[in-house]
Amino acid sequence: MNKAICSNCGNAVNGYVTEPNSDGPADVYCFDCMNNTEKGGTSYMEQKDKGLYVKYEVTKIEDGSTVNNSFVLLPDHDPAAIVALRAYAEATTNATLRCDILAWLFSITGVI
Numbered sequence: 001m002n003k004a005i006c007s008n009c010g011n012a013v014n015g016y017v018t019e020p021n022s023d024g025p026a027d028v029y030c031f032d033c034m035n036n037t038e039k040g041g042t043s044y045m046e047q048k049d050k051g052l053y054v055k056y057e058v059t060k061i062e063d064g065s066t067v068n069n070s071f072v073l074l075p076d077h078d079p080a081a082i083v084a085l086r087a088y089a090e091a092t093t094n095a096t097l098r099c100d101i102l103a104w105l106f107s108i109t110g111v112i
Helices: 031-035 079-091 095-109
Strands: 016-019 027-030
């Protein structure tokens, strides 16, 4: 039996809340993400229409240093991320990166 995965934090959850999604299956949120206000955080309900803000801290794998001015895309949860990644794949001059992005998108969407 598959556990539900929180659309916000990616953790497997037992207790969760669903929110209808006009473009596909309902999003699933764990109670922590729905209600998290610890450490100055905001709940999902407060975040969902917030716009552009710092939600993730991105670090380099090789040395752990912080990457500033980055933007995280989650194509398995956000149709706009799929569009953005397709546009990036078309625009890059790095053929290997282009192929990798398109293969990743195919694994998520089943569409080339």
